[in-house]
């Protein structure tokens with residue numbers, strides 16, 4: 001099994017990172033997760049574009065352009081013979097004596113590895129139960145940074161409370177899930193929080209907005225409150241790993257009739273179709 005470190009393929013157990021790496025000490029870095037279906041990365045250009053943007057926002061130099069990265073990751077998928085899996089990509093500011101100030105001459109560290117992944121079919125069919133939590137994150141969650149402590153804590157909190165996942169609420173407004181975006185459907189209209197600094201603009205979310213348009217599903221980027229969330233006819237989350245997963249209960253209260261809804265199913269099918277045409281197996 002191979003990984004990529006700074007542009008070079010090497011053995012997985014020969015990828016050694018310094019304990020002075022700023023990703024380790026400060027969370028000073030960014031990442032992406034790209035899904036692979038049938039041996040082909042899905043929406044890789046979009047992910048790499050967001051990766052570059054995240055790096056730029058943190059002023060971390062990315063020594064390869066998006067095209068070079070795409071070639072590299074395609075090669076990684078091929079040598080590892082990944083069929084259904086994911087590529088994890090991470091860029092940190094590199095290793096330097098511990099000092100908050102950007103180091104003068106640290107070399108940024110890029111790593112990428114693959115892992116198997118399967119579609120969450122059971123959850124996609126049955127739906128999940130979520131709990132709402134206070135969105136205690138910083139105000140730049142549009143940057144896909146390594147600082148996932150709030151996401152980790154609320155995911156564990158939800159798990160300990162017997163829920164499948166957590167949904168963030170900021171000042172009464174639903175922002176996004178712990179590792180997903182959130183959509184609600186009311187009277188045939190689909191709502192999701194607008195892009196901006198308060199959510200990560202999900203690649204899956206953006207794809208679903210395009211698909212809604214193509215399939216004649218009314219969809220608006222308009223925020224809604226936790227109270228409105230509970231009154232939705234349907235709720236679902238979207239993400240690279242979760243795809244389109246129905247939410248059937250929020251804080252112990254059923255959504256709609258407590259079963260995955262018809263518009264959610266339409267989005268699931270539209271996304272599956274997009275995957276089939278982009279990643280024929």
Ligand code: PMP
Nearest residue numbers: 179180181200202203204239240
């Ligand atoms: N929001 C957060 C906080 C996430 O971690 C993710 C997963 N990357 C998403 C949204 C969904 O983004 P995407 O569709 O690009 O996976």
